[in-house]
Structure formats: structure tokens, C-alpha cells
Amino acid sequence: MSTTTPHLLEPYLSLPRETSLIVLSSILGASTNWLLARYIHSYLKTPSVEGEPEVAVLLASFLRDYPFFQQTLSKLSLDLDSEARKGRFAFVDGLTGLFLPSQRSGGRLQDGDDLRAVQRQIGDALAGLDAGRKRRVVLVLDQPDFLVASTSAGGGEGAGIAVRDVILDLREKVHSCVVTVSADDPLVHPPVAPTPLETNHSWFVLSLLHEADMLCALRLLDTGTAKDVSGVVRITSSRDGETEDREYLYKVGGHGGAKVFERGQ
Amino acid sequence: MPPSAASHHRSHSLLLLQKLLNLRDKASPLTLILDNLEQPAHPVLNEFMTRAKISKAKIIFIALSTLKKPPLADVFIRGRHTSLQQLASEIIPHVTPSPSSPNQSMSSLPYPSYLTNPLVRKHLTLRHNPPPPLDPLPPPLLPPIHHPPLTTSCLLVYHTDIPLLPQSTPYTPTPLSVLTHLSTSILTLAPLSHVLATKAAENKSLPAPVFGLHSSREGVLLSLRPPSSPQGVVITMELRRKSGRVVQEKFVLFPSPPTTTAQHRQQTKGVGGVILLSDHPAFSTATTEEEGEGIQATFNLGLTEKQRRDREGVVLPYFDAQTEVGGGEGGRILYDMGREDDFDEEEDEI
Numbered sequence: 020m021s022t023t024t025p026h027l028l029e030p031y032l033s034l035p036r037e038t039s040l041i042v043l044s045s046i047l048g049a050s051t052n053w054l055l056a057r058y059i060h061s062y063l064k065t066p067s068v069e070g071e072p073e074v075a076v077l078l079a080s081f082l083r084d085y086p087f088f089q090q091t092l093s094k095l096s097l098d099l100d101s102e103a104r105k106g107r108f109a110f111v112d113g114l115t116g117l118f119l120p121s122q123r124s125g126g127r128l129q130d131g132d133d134l135r136a137v138q139r140q141i142g143d144a145l146a147g148l149d150a151g152r153k154r155r156v157v158l159v160l161d162q163p164d165f166l167v168a169s170t171s172a173g174g175g176e177g178a179g180i181a182v183r184d185v186i187l188d189l190r191e192k193v194h195s196c197v198v199t200v201s202a203d204d205p206l207v208h209p210p211v212a213p214t215p216l217e218t219n220h221s222w223f224v225l226s227l228l229h230e231a232d233m234l235c236a237l238r239l240l241d242t243g244t245a246k247d248v249s250g251v252v253r254i255t256s257s258r259d260g261e262t263e264d265r266e267y268l269y270k271v272g273g274h275g276g277a278k279v280f281e282r283g284q
Numbered sequence: 285m286p287p288s289a290a291s292h293h294r295s296h297s298l299l300l301l302q303k304l305l306n307l308r309d310k311a312s313p314l315t316l317i318l319d320n321l322e323q324p325a326h327p328v329l330n331e332f333m334t335r336a337k338i339s340k341a342k343i344i345f346i347a348l349s350t351l352k353k354p355p356l357a358d359v360f361i362r363g364r365h366t367s368l369q370q371l372a373s374e375i376i377p378h379v380t381p382s383p384s385s386p387n388q389s390m391s392s393l394p395y396p397s398y399l400t401n402p403l404v405r406k407h408l409t410l411r412h413n414p415p416p417p418l419d420p421l422p423p424p425l426l427p428p429i430h431h432p433p434l435t436t437s438c439l440l441v442y443h444t445d446i447p448l449l450p451q452s453t454p455y456t457p458t459p460l461s462v463l464t465h466l467s468t469s470i471l472t473l474a475p476l477s478h479v480l481a482t483k484a485a486e487n488k489s490l491p492a493p494v495f496g497l498h499s500s501r502e503g504v505l506l507s508l509r510p511p512s513s514p515q516g517v518v519i520t521m522e523l524r525r526k527s528g529r530v531v532q533e534k535f536v537l538f539p540s541p542p543t544t545t546a547q548h549r550q551q552t553k554g555v556g557g558v559i560l561l562s563d564h565p566a567f568s569t570a571t572t573e574e575e576g577e578g579i580q581a582t583f584n585l586g587l588t589e590k591q592r593r594d595r596e597g598v599v600l601p602y603f604d605a606q607t608e609v610g611g612g613e614g615g616r617i618l619y620d621m622g623r624e625d626d627f628d629e630e631e632d633e634i
Contacts, residue, residue, distance in 0.1 A: 038351045046503040177449065183349075184364060190351055204502045215450050225446045228321055228505060230349050238503025255506040263511045 023095075024057055025279035027267055031233065031254055032061035034074060034157070039195045039232040044202035044224070049237040049250040051199045052083070053269075053277045055161060056091045058197055062157050063102055073107065075154040077193070079141050080161035081113035094275025107154075109144045113137065113165075134170055138185045145192055155194040160186065164200045167223050168216055178216075179223035186227070200224050202236065232256065240268070252279065294560055297533045300523055301558055304469060306335045307437045312523070314438045316467035320445040321506055322496050323473040327517050327539040331556050332439060333357065338555070344378050346371070440467070445497060469523045476516030476536055477509060480566050515539070518561060534561035 024032060035041060041058075045051040065074050078088065088110070089099050102108035141158075148156055166182045190196045200223075207224055209217045228234060236253045249271045256262045270278045303311045319325040333356040336343050345357035353360035359378050363371050440463065448458055464470060482492045494500070495507040516536045523531040539556040561567055587595070621627065 044503070044505055049503060179449070187349065187351070187364065202503060202505055207497070207505070209447050213447070218447050218449055221447050222449055225321070225443070226349065229324065229443050229446070234506055236503055236505050238501065241501060251503075253504065253506070253508060255508065264509045266508050 024061060025269070025277060027265075027279045027281070028054075028057065030262075031235070032058060034062060034065055034155070035195045035232065037194055038190065040190065040227075040230055041195070041197045041233045041235070042227055042231040043197065043199040044234065044236045045199060046201065046203045046238055049239050051235075051237055052091060053271045053275075054235060054237065054252070055159065055197070055199055056088070056095060056275070057277070059088075059159060060092060060095045060097050063097060063107060072153045072155050074194075075107045075109075075148045075156045076102075076159060077109050077111070077141070077144055077148055077156055078159045078161065079111040079113055079144075079163075081165040082162040084114050085110050085112060091275060106148065106150075106152075109148050111141055111144050134166065134181050134185050137166065138188060141189055142192065145189075156192075158189055158193040158196045160189075160196065160198045162199055162201065164206075164220060164223055167219050177219075179219035179226070183223055183226055187230075198227060200227060233262075237269075294563065297531075297535075297560060298558060300531060300533070301519070301521060301535055304521070304523065305331060305558075306339060307332070307341070312437060312467075312469040314440065314467045314469075316463050316470045317439060317441045318444050318470065318472045319441060320443060320473075322478065323475045323517060325441045325473060327556075328471065328473060328519065328537065329439070329441070330354075330356070331537060331539060334555055342378070344375065346375065467524075469521065472520040472522075474518045474520070475509075476518050476564075477513040478507075479518045479561070480514065483566055535559065536561050536564055 043051040043054055043058075059076055059078065062074050062076050067073050080088065085099075092099050099108055099110070103110070145156060145158070148154060163182060163186060166185075167178045170178050170181065186196070186198065202224055205217070206220050209221050213221075233254065233256050236255070237250055238253070239250050240248050241251070247270060248268045250269055251266060252269050253264075253266045255264045266282075267279050268282060269280075272278070304315065317325045317328060319328075333343055333354065337356055342359070343357045344359040344361065345354055346361045346363045347353075348363045361371070361374055361378075366374070442460060442463060444460070448460075478493075478495050485492050497505060499507065516538050519535045519537055521531070521533050521535060525531065536559050537556055538558075
């Protein structure tokens with residue numbers, strides 16, 4: 020199985036235009052990790068064009084730690100450490116620092132309760148990437164919907180609004196933004212008597228979709244499980260008719276390989 | 285409906301929408317656009333802005349979730365992180381005419397603003413008393429109503445598919461109900477392809493298809509639109525006249541594609557076309573039969589042109605009898621005697 024970029028996905032992985040937002044949605048069993056890795060890989064491997072600023076990636080993950088991404092991307096023959104040394108990559112760990120007793124270290128979010136602190140940390144990392152040279156920074160937020168639940172406001176009103184505002188503020192500072200969210204049914208369709216958290220999560224995901232320029236929605240095969248198909252990826256653009264909507268099947272294999280193909284192929 | 289009445293109705297309805305889109309003659313001080321993920325409001329907003337640009341009006345765009353200034357907007361105001369009072373104080377200088385402003389002489393000064401629900405919601409949920417009918421949610425946000433000499437119009441976009449956040453008091457009316465009470469016209473949007481699919485299912489008495497979020501397949505958030513699907517936005521217009529009469533009509537807006545040639549652009553000035561939904565080929569009653577999709581059978585039930593002509597040429601036997609006798613003359617037995625018939629004269633005499 021090929022570890023390179025699936026050929027059918029290539030048109031969607033190129034650097035998007037300014038201020039655009041790409042949303043990758045996952046459900047249980049169809050995770051966005053392989054796709055997110057390909058986005059990061061594609062941005063960092065973009066050959067620098069003369070006269071145009073370099074592309075850099077800031078990855079902030081709230082559900083996965085740095086070694087995970089390092090391993091995933093090393094399978095795609097991309098060394099995150101060396102990219103970080105070149106100043107083209109930075110990682111903000113939103114996972115380990117959140118609820119453990121504080122152990123100060125760089126690049127770790129300390130308090131999941133305080134959205135301002137989260138925003139400040141990511142802002143600092145952005146400033147570090149941008150320092151000196153002009154770079155086009157792509158902000159990659161992995162599962163920020165976790166923040167909706169983790170902030171103290173999660174049970175009350177406005178957690179969804181607060182997290183969305185943080186994302187909007189961060190988006191103002193970067194070239195473009197890639198966000199992954201969970202879109203399982205209970206998280207998107209609140210029941211008849213929803214809890215505040217359910218409403219907030221759904222509010223957050225749907226408002227994000229309204230702002231998105233492109234959505235890659237991953238789901239399982241409608242007809243059940245199959246040996247040679249992991250799931251379905253549906254790529255829809257924001258209804259302006261610029262790009263065509265597509266639906267492909269994908270298969271994620273061992274060793275970081277992923278294959279994307281049309282139905283029936 | 286006789287044809288003249290139908291065409292009158294058509295031109296009347298189209299005129300109403302054109303008036304609304306051009307925001308002419310104070311057509312509607314507050315227009316509410318209800319959109320959803322399947323049909324976002326961008327095409328309709330662009331249409332409003334293009335037309336406003338043609339009539340040389342000033343466009344003020346208040347962004348609550350948009351980062352980039354739309355190319356057509358004259359003034360771009362960021363509405364996040366500001367209280368309503370601050371926001372209003374930012375907006376009012378732009379809508380108040382100053383003597384030096386060339387716009388002041390214009391009869392129309394449309395003022396489309398782009399309000400998405402979060403702010404409206406936030407502030408509505410914070411209100412403890414139900415808003416009185418004529419003192420709208422953020423009073424300073426609606427200067428057009430309070431400034432009669434200015435012909436400003438306010439456009440509001442509300443996403444209907446985002447769930448309502450928990451309200452602080454259960455007696456507060458929902459933002460949507462307040463907004464629908466206040467607006468002078470409401471445009472509800474739907475994609476043309478979905479409306480056509482629903483209509484096709486209805487014609488065959490099938491259950492209406494469901495799209496996107498409602499398709500009850502886990503993980504599906506947006507419907508897949510094949511490249512060949514018809515472009516267009518179905519607008520359900522509810523126009524509330526000053527007299528209290530409500531005009532309801534459905535239209536299809538065909539936004540002008542961004543890739544049109546310069547010449548075509550010059551002709552249309554980037555303005556999209558509008559027709560009545562009932563005039564759309566799929567909806568006009570004359571052509572409800574679908575061409576090329578007859579009964580599924582192993583033999584052909586249709587007729588070729590020659591067969592049809594031949595069939596029309598056949599004279600059926602009873603036609604002869606009808607012409608000879610004519611209507612209303614009673615019956616007569618027509619019988620030609622054969623050779624073996626024995627004619628009995630006496631029989632007739634009885």
C-alpha cells in the first residue's frame with residue numbers, strides 16, 4: 020500500500036487561499052488522523068516558490084500527543100523534528116498539560132479551564148513561527164471540540180460560542196486553518212431534551228461548518244464493514260460551485276499507508 | 285386562471301421580488317434571510333450587493349463570523365467582541381448622511397448587514413423581559429427604522445439548522461420568533477436541486493427525499509451535489525405590505541456564475557436571473573409527463589410518427605352512419621339485401 024499522498028486527494032490537499040477554513044469531521048471508527056497527517060505532509064512538502072513566503076504549520080492537538088504525530092508523519096517520510104528546527108513546524112500540546120498537576124514546560128497548555136490561556140499559548144507559538152521571516156502559517160487544530168466540554172462553561176451557556184470565538188481570533192492571525200471535529204450522531208443531533216453540553220457541541224460543529232470553505236466528512240461504509248474498505252470520505256465545498264463535490268472510499272492499512280479510490284474500483 | 289391573469293400575476297410577483305432585491309422605494313426595511321447548510325445565503329447576499337452596487341448605494345457589512353471583507357462591500361465592520369452599544373456607535377456614523385457625502389443625494393441607501401445568530405442570540409438570551417413589539421432586540425442596531433429620512437435597509441442572515449443554546453429564562457421568546465415578528469420580509473432559501481428532487485418524488489407519490497444532516501446516516505453532514513445538478517436557489521418570499529397583507533411566492537434565483545465572459549458580464553452587470561418557481565419546466569403543469577421515462581416494460585408502448593399518422597387516417601365504420609343520419613333524427617335500420625334474402629312484401633304491410 021502506498022504511503023504517498025493518494026492521487027485522488029491531491030487537488031484538495033494543496034494550500035488553500037487566504038482565510039479559508041477546512042473542516043475534517045470524523046465519527047467513531049472513522050478517524051481523521053490519516054487525513055490530517057496528509058494535510059500536514061502536503062503543506063510542509065510544498066516546494067517553496069521564489070518570491071512567495073514559505074509555508075509553516077502550527078499543530079495544536081487536544082486529543083493526541085506529539086509522539087503520535089511524529090510517528091505518523093515519519094511513516095510518510097516527513098521528519099517533524101527537523102522541520103521544527105527549520106522553524107517551519109511547531110506543536111502545542113493541548114492534551115498532557117490540561118488536567119495533570121502542573122509541570123511547566125514549553126508548548127504545553129496548562130489549564131483546560133481557561134480558554135484565554137489556550138488562545139495565548141497558541142498565539143505565542145504562532146509568533147514564534149512567524150518571527151523574523153514572513154511565513155504563511157497554516158493553523159491545524161486537532162479536535163478543539165474537546166474544549167467545549169473541558170471549559171467550565173461547558174455545562175453552562177456559551178461554551179460553544181467561546182471556543183468558536185477563540186478559533187475565529189486565531190484564524191485572523193494565520194493564512195488558513197484546518198480543524199478536525201467529531202460529528203457522531205449524538206454530538207450533532209441533540210435529543211429532544213438535550214443537555215447543555217450536547218447543545219453546545221452541536222452548536223459549535225454546525226457554526227464551524229457554516230464558516231467552512233471545504234468539508235471532508237469521514238464515515239463508515241453505509242452497507243456494513245468490509246475487509247478492503249475502511250470508510251467513506253465525502254468532500255464538499257461551500258456551495259459556490261468552484262469545485263465539485265466528491266465521494267471516495269478509503270482504506271487505511273498498516274505502516275501509515277492509505278489508499279483512496281472510487282466506488283467499484 | 286385565464287392566461288392574462290396568469291401573466292399579470294407573474295409580472296406582479298417578479299416585480300415585487302425585483303423591488304426587494306434592488307431595495308428600492310423602501311421595499312423592506314428589515315429583510316430576514318433564513319438559510320441552512322445545504323443552501324447558504326452567499327448567492328442571495330451577493331445578488332443583493334451586486335444590485336446595490338449598480339444603484340450606487342453604500343454597503344455596510346457587519347461581520348460576526350466572516351473574516352474577509354467581501355469585495356463588494358464598502359464598509360466592513362467586525363462585530364465580534366463588541367457590545368451592541370459599541371457596535372451601534374460604529375455603525376451609525378456610516379448611515380448618518382453628512383453634507384459632503386455623495387451618497388446622501390441618492391434616493392436609496394441600502395444597508396445590508398450580515399448578522400448571524402450568535403450575537404443576536406447572545407443578546408436575546410440575556411434579555412429578561414420579552415422585547416416589546418416595536419422596540420427590537422438591539423435597538424441601536426436597527427437605525428433604519430428609527431431614521432425615517434434615510435432609506436436604509438437591513439439584511440439579516442439566520443442559520444436555521446444551528447440548535448438554540450439554552451435560554452436563561454424559559455419565557456424568553458426564541459430569537460427566531462422575535463426576528464420573524466420584526467422583519468418586513470422573510471426569504472427562506474433552499475437549493476433548486478433538492479426542490480426538484482422532492483417534486484419528482486411527489487409526482488410518483490414517493491416519500492420526499494431527505495438531505496444532508498437529516499439523512500440519518502451517521503457522519504453525513506452535507507449532501508453530495510453531483511456536478512450536473514441544476515444550479516439555482518429557490519427563494520420562498522414572504523413580503524409583508526404596509527397594509528398588513530402578506531404576499532407569498534416562490535422564485536428561483538439563478539446567480540450569475542463568476543466565470544462568465546466579460547461581454548456577458550457587461551450585459552447583465554453580474555445580476556442573476558429570476559423566474560417564478562411555477563414557471564420552472566419541472567413545475568409548469570403542461571409538462572408534468574416526464575419525457576423519455578415511461579412505464580418500465582419489455583415491449584414498446586409508444587408509437588412512431590408513421591404509426592401515429594396511419595392510425596389517425598383510419599376511418600372507423602360508424603363514422604359513415606353518423607354522417608348519413610345526423611343527430612336527433614332517431615334510429616333507422618340500414619340493411620343491404622343479399623342475394624339469398626327472400627323479400628316478403630306482406631311483412632311490411634302488417
